[in-house]
Amino acid sequence: MALKTKQAKKPPQPPKGSRKSKFQADLAPAEDRMVRGLKQELQLNSNTDFLSDALALFRWAVGERKRGHRIFSEAETGERKELVLPRLERVAPELALPRVEISWTPRELESLADLALREPAPPTETLLRAMRG
Amino acid sequence: MAVLIRRLEEPDQVELFDCGDEPLNNYLRRHAWANQQKSSIGVTYVAIDEGAPRTVLGYFTLATASVPRDAFPKKYVRGLPPYDLPLILLARLAVDRRFSGKGLGHALISEAFKIALRVADDVGCRGIIADVYRDRIDWYARYGFVALEGGAPSGPQRMFLDIRTVRVALKGSQQA
Numbered sequence: 001m002a003l004k005t006k007q008a009k010k011p012p013q014p015p016k017g018s019r020k021s022k023f024q025a026d027l028a029p030a031e032d033r034m035v036r037g038l039k040q041e042l043q044l045n046s047n048t049d050f051l052s053d054a055l056a057l058f059r060w061a062v063g064e065r066k067r068g069h070r071i072f073s074e075a076e077t078g079e080r081k082e083l084v085l086p087r088l089e090r091v092a093p094e095l096a097l098p099r100v101e102i103s104w105t106p107r108e109l110e111s112l113a114d115l116a117l118r119e120p121a122p123p124t125e126t127l128l129r130a131m132r133g
Numbered sequence: 134m135a136v137l138i139r140r141l142e143e144p145d146q147v148e149l150f151d152c153g154d155e156p157l158n159n160y161l162r163r164h165a166w167a168n169q170q171k172s173s174i175g176v177t178y179v180a181i182d183e184g185a186p187r188t189v190l191g192y193f194t195l196a197t198a199s200v201p202r203d204a205f206p207k208k209y210v211r212g213l214p215p216y217d218l219p220l221i222l223l224a225r226l227a228v229d230r231r232f233s234g235k236g237l238g239h240a241l242i243s244e245a246f247k248i249a250l251r252v253a254d255d256v257g258c259r260g261i262i263a264d265v266y267r268d269r270i271d272w273y274a275r276y277g278f279v280a281l282e283g284g285a286p287s288g289p290q291r292m293f294l295d296i297r298t299v300r301v302a303l304k305g306s307q308q309a
Binding site: 109118123 | 197
């Protein structure tokens with residue numbers, strides 16, 4: 001099947017510089033069946049709508065990975081599955097941070113050890129708000 | 134304004150960035166890219182408006198560090214795990230003054246916390262360290278940072294936030 005943008009009979013004249021472009025793809029029979037099945041499930045009538053929705057989803061996924069966010073699905077039981085797509089991983093930033101040396105005074109180290117050994121403080125309201133965003 | 138926070142990229146416009154503090158401006162303009170790409174001594178994340186995706190509105194820089202176990206005073210060593218104490222350094226955080234008061238600092242530090250959690254999950258981290266200007270201590274304290282004692286009386290104040298507190302906050306925010 002070839003994905004083609006259908007032309008309306010009398011399309012409104014687009015402003016200069018925003019002409020629609022055609023998109024054509026050769027799909028294997030299995031992919032063709034997949035497209036038809038998805039269009040039916042999603043109640044999409046045209047290939048244009050199908051492509052537009054698929055593009056929006058893909059753009060979102062690329063944006064999320066670009067920010068270093070991981071993409072999960074979560075079942076009602078809480079079971080999570082991560083979406084890992086090699087192409088998406090190309091845009092994901094490397095999370096590894098470089099390592100630096102920090103100089104400490106003996107009293108700072110004592111203060112740090114004291115804090116590290118304590119039970120963690122409960123989060124402040126501002127921190128909770130920060131993690132909600 | 135739709136703000137996006139991502140890693141600094143070479144074509145980003147940093148020359149006009151002005152947070153009102155010359156060392157912070159200068160770091161972004163002159164050193165952030167080289168430190169990230171060439172020297173690998175800090176990764177800078179920038180806030181940009183999706184409508185003008187090369188103009189930097191704010192930034193923060195992260196790196197990792199650790200304290201060797203034997204550097205701690207002896208009376209504390211026994212209670213600590215038998216390893217170096219891994220930390221994340223929030224080295225700098227600044228917002229262009231044209232955009233101050235719009236919650237950008239909050240958005241930036243929120244992202245820094247989320248990155249810190251992911252790094253902690255991947256390679257381990259016990260807390261976040263920030264060297265904070267004295268007039269900003271209260272702002273960091275609102276997020277739970279605690280001032281460490283024993284630093285120089287003038288100059289930045291070193292502060293610490295336990296990563297477990299951040300993790301609890303994430304869980305709390307997901308349940309809310």
